[in-house]
Amino acid sequence: MTGALELHTEEKRDITLRVFRFNPQVDSKPYFDDYTIQIEKGITVLRSLNYIKEHVDASVSFRAFCQAGICGSCGMRINGISKLACTTQVWDELSKCREAGIIKIEPLRNMPLIKDLIVDMDPLVEKMKQYSNWIETRMPESEIGKKEFLVSEEEFRKYDKATDCILCASCVSECTILRAHKEYVSPAVLLKSYRMNVDGRDAIHDVRLGELVKDHGVWDCTHCYRCQETCVKHIPIMEAIHGIREDAIEVRGVRDTSGAKHAEAFMEDIEKKGKLVEATLPIRTNGVAWTLQNLLPMAIKMILKRRTPPPPPLVKPAKGMKKFREMFREMTEHVRAEQKSHKK
């Protein structure tokens, strides 16, 4: 299947889009179709898909609407990474192909597949409802529309970036926990929850937080940073996740069963079952202190922050693993002690 998509005289090349296909009505399992078309520099993946749909194979199905990176419709995996088709340049993808000249296009993960590149967004919407992703205003009913809230620059900054989220679900697709647990709150909903919780106009902060610390909530996140690395709007999602955790410990205390349980489970995992996969620890690149800081559950960190001498000094990489073990054991003792004193 071939064709040509041109705008004007720019560099051109034959490029293959290897597109994931699945129509549940007729296909027993998914497969890939290759479409080779001539594409010039400056063309986006979405325009290439449009071209294929209009001139080569009308049955290829995907969502797209604004074509300008603002509506969030066109999230898909391009060469294995979830992103927006409408803001992704074909040319930029060429260096990322596994097989030279073949760009692989697949649907987002972690959401039920509907057809080809289209996945079901309803589960995400349901989670937005479950975690009250809205403002319940503090303004009395009779005053609504009559006066404005005064919002300081400082407060505005807390949620400004988070309101960039276009619910494209790219982060959702990349989330490591969601792959195992579909019930997990998901990064986008954590971000939105955080955005609501730091908004001074909102009256249901505690209700939302109460839901967030339950099972499948904020404590389940593994801190893998995948969501943040993926976010098409470059939103610091991890700040939101940290923010919720700190807030949870601040408001609900370390004793809060979900936080404490989470910390305990984490330590057990590492100690007893030996689940600490050393090879995956970013010690080499980031050093021991960074790794501890970013790997440990927030609950543990918060305890350490208050109770122990400042976190261990930065140790140079390389033979870090032994040092890491030592420091980890030391910290664990502190946490244990802390939790015991609470349980009494």
Added chain:
Amino acid sequence: MKPFDIVIVGGGGAGLYAAMEAMKTNPALNIAVLSKVYPNRSHTSAAQGGANAALANTAKDDTVELHIFDTIKGSDYLADQDAVEILCSEAPKIIRELDNIGTPWSRLEDNTIAQRPFGGAGRPRCCYCADKTGHTILQTLYEQCLKKGVFFFNEYFALQLSVNGSRMKGLIALNIKTGKVEAFPARTVVFATGGYAKMYWNRSSNAAGNTGDGQAIAYRAGIPLKDMEFVQFHPTGLRKSGLLVTEGARGEGGYLVNAAGERFMSRYAPEKMELGPRDLVSRSIETEILQGRGFDSPAGKYVHLDLTHLGADLIMSRLPQIREMSMYFEGVDPIEEPIPVRPTAHYSMGGIDTDNFGRTVMDGVYAAGECACVSVHGANRLGGNSLLDILVFGRLAGRTAAEEARRFEPAQIGAEELKDTEAALRSYMRPSGHFERYGTLREELGQTLGMNVGIYREASKIRKGIEDLAALSERFRHIRVFDTSDIFNTNLLQVLELKNMLDLAETVASGALAREESRGSHTRTDFPVRDDEKWHKHTLATLDRNGVRLGEKPVSMGRYELQERTY
């Protein structure tokens, strides 16, 4: 199926506000919102610049009166003055209401809602949230609707009204996920389906789905469309894609510069310069290009929008989306280089004819937002007045429908009608006699409209456009939906949208031919001046057996007398 009290078609700003208000007006009502995309994907999200309201936060001497006057003058006196009065006096309330329920408005130093200057406004009264205003408003409304438990039918494509004589029985829609045609028996239907400017396709800033579906459905049901010839061209579309660089860029101090390096707006609007009203700035750019003072490129002629003197800090803090878009779609970083721009079809002033409360001529049918024409924008909409329009009149239409719903008796939609509709859709997939491709027809539609019914119009060209449209409609009878699947058949949706655009394009061209004057966005080179004696009136397009029939409707005047419009 149990009939709905209200079915709202469209989940953009207008539809969502209508839903919220209808629920508030009468919580006992059974209300549904249907949308062909998830509501948060609606085109309202693309509005970057802001929404006007005389809050007088930035300019202490701003008043509702001034806002009214600017709007009427901006409309080239074709707006209905009573409607404009509602629009502007409700504005401060509605902006504050949005603030109260979570819209993250940008703030001034005194922590009040920030406002910036916008084209055609005498005071800085455009309330904004960086350059994501529409996005954040839409998010806020969607969140509130989720909170209130509004019943959403997402990814449903409205096909037609079910009408028995003059009695509206409800709506027929396609469930996109299953491919089933479903009935929505309803006492009232509110159209909030957005604009039709996408018919200009590559030279349009609009989302792919802004195809005027609601207007086309209403039109085919016999409801008149008003002022369809008025299509606004935004001065600054990106050269290659037509995508928009918001007026905010000029509001923040951007310059328009031609190939000779001149800030050419000094020739056309010496006082307001780049902040002149849209129609004027678009015509100025087009004139510069036509007279050979534009830049040339394989993608077409253009001028420069220069932001470089604003500095990296301001660009990154106030106009981050614009910067991103220039980089994604033109490969230009506005901190370092000027952005290549040319006018792009942007907004449809025309639409379903309604009164000031959203009522159409058909009992039980209402419309609001860009798909309606109240009219508050007349011949030219001011930047920042459309978001306001969808909020104010979305709310009013929702309230009116809620108050009136119980006056209409429920009715059922027969199984026969559904079957016929489904068969009609299926027939597009039959190979025999069906060979035309959607992409080809749509491309030609955009081209003939851009060339013959674009910024500069004249009788001979418009006639040519009308001929082309007739030929395209004829060819459409042979169109083929190549995808024969039921589930998420986007090929079928494209074809249905094309049909809607074709039907509406005919009303746009007919109105443009009839209106022998130049007013607002409608510029006839063969009738270069405004002719108040003959044409100070709205056009009404109704469908009859032979196609478009044009009628007229008086403009409701008020305090403001007709004046020449200069800036």
